[in-house]
Amino acid sequence: MNGEDPSPVVSRPTVSSVALLAGVSRQTVSNALNNPQRLQPDTLKKVLATIEETGYVRSAAARQMRTARSGVLAYRLDPVRDGIGGAVLDTFLHALSAEAERRDYRVMLYTADSDDAELRQFSRLAQAQAVDAFILIETHRDDVRYEWLVEHGIPFSVFGRPWSSDSSGHAHGSSPQPAHAWVDVDGASGTAQATSHLLELGHREIAFLGWPKGSETGDERRRGWAETLAQAGVGEDRRDSLDSGQRDGILEGADAARRLLAAGATAFVCASDSLGIGAFSAIQAEGGKAAVVGFDDTPTAAALGLSSIRQPIEKAVSCALGSVFAQLDGASGASSEPSLLLPQLIVRASSRPATGSPA
Amino acid sequence: MNGEDPSPVVSRPTVSSVALLAGVSRQTVSNALNNPQRLQPDTLKKVLATIEETGYVRSAAARQMRTARSGVLAYRLDPVRDGIGGAVLDTFLHALSAEAERRDYRVMLYTADSDDAELRQFSRLAQAQAVDAFILIETHRDDVRYEWLVEHGIPFSVFGRPWSSDSSGHAHGSSPQPAHAWVDVDGASGTAQATSHLLELGHREIAFLGWPKGSETGDERRRGWAETLAQAGVGEDRRDSLDSGQRDGILEGADAARRLLAAGATAFVCASDSLGIGAFSAIQAEGGKAAVVGFDDTPTAAALGLSSIRQPIEKAVSCALGSVFAQLDGASGASSEPSLLLPQLIVRASSRPATGSPA
């Protein structure tokens, strides 16, 4: 175990040192990695063998310097939020990192506590060519970030709709503001699926545990429920009495569920798994058999047997990256097709007849 | 708004272009940023002004190439775990990112689903000089990662104890295996603080809601509770009947709490906030006034008024980075003092006499 020779400061292998060993020129080594089809099979094999043997890995810096590509995407990491609610973003980040790796890219984090600070980060990171593109989330009204990035010609993609303050508003004289690239999940479709599912199970008194009105995401989820119920002939008055908007949280969900159960609700569509878990446990505690569907399909929901609506995070990530890479590869403009993905209802015990199923 | 001239492919400013503008040499520009004290105040001011004006930012790649430093730390991002439990790691990651930025460093993510895959990542990232050091978490018995990194001379620091399989075991003939750098939080101290606090409030029947035996972290937290109770004169039999070990989770915590309340418990020390929140809500539901202390001080606990034990994450991050930077700055060996940090009990409504406080 000690014969090789410990470590006489063996300098890292380089294209040149590998080339020397393989008896070819440096460019041939470079080609073996970047344009293998240019080499004769024999040569390629020989070079690759030498690379393997020396454990050579291209220097990120040198490569980056010549190609003006860092192979890095930037993502803003926000401070921790309420436990379960943040799980979706955790999932997103993990999927982003994994998918980026698959494409030989990496994700680098940055933080910022204000839009202004974030713009400064944009400029630092992009100017230093430390990152090639940004992945944005947590969109809000009048987001200044898109405009800045577009103006500076920095590729980016957004998870979340632009929620633009004005889609037809004061034309600025400038170009018709081409929509930037974004991906989002159609929350209304999710709650609509859940509501239909509960209707099919025979429920009529389907309540909605949502968040206080005013949040885009929350209101959209409420809309899916409301519209579906309306189509099923449930009037607005009835709906209003089945509509609860409280802070997100397990205990909040349990409280609201108890209240609505007393008011006659037999099923619940929820804006989050936190609320869903709360409702589910309240129902179980009372020995009732009302049905519940949560939102986001967190691991906890899966573990408890709570039906939930799964956002296609992997697909969202893949869309976002697709758009970013299209921008990087020069196909400017045409590539950025916004896409609204459909979530999927995962049915579990919490919304299945407890006793034998009706075939 | 349109007079300047749109963008005639203004190439990014470089040291040379800035130097030209400022009427100095490129090295002087470089010095202005890296060794300002070498320049005459006037020159410095002039150069900095030009830098400001041109918006010049050093190219990360070129810098990295010459200095053999990337200014990047690597951190493994794991798949999402159960909601609230993961909050500590979220906090850790955010703190890590923020603290790294403060020191002009960045955090880059990678993924790996096995130790083997992780070693491959180590070698890729380090060989390419894409990262300068690794920050490890989630230690486990017989972790092969430390050894690999030490052997390859790659700086790293660990959040979590080495939990070495043998601290006195078979000496390998090689050097006395100098402990690597690590930081961790003393979980036993946390539960001990909680238990003492509850004893002071007059409780005697203090139960422990922990995880199944076998996890290092969990067992350690149990130990703090058990030892403190033992010192207070609570016998082993009594303790055993107050010791509950179930899966982590809010509902699990509620169930266990109900069971132990029935058995006479008047207070709860918990291994996590999930368990704590569950217990707290079960107590409230029954109108009781048993006291509860959670663990990890998650935002949810704070919102609910649950007393909890806060891990000094910021300090842990700062220790870990301190160690890593010491390694990077050549001070090899002496720098890596392992440190065991003390958590802090945060007292909230859940463990305070409901009625008027005594003094």
Add this chain to the structure above:
DNA sequence: ATCGCTCTTTTGATCAATCAAATCCGCGAA
């Protein structure tokens, strides 16, 4: 036998910064 064509491989130059060593400059001492 030579030219021209394609396919493979090699050489020269470059990316943007920093290190190392060489100049420059002013000033007091010989």
Add this chain to the structure above:
DNA sequence: TTCGCGGATTTGATTGATCAAAAGAGCGAT
């Protein structure tokens, strides 16, 4: 007046990989 000295500034060289263009090799057609 000249030399020496120390601090400020500049020049030369280098880092590792890649692009662009040149050189070499093989082969059929003139």
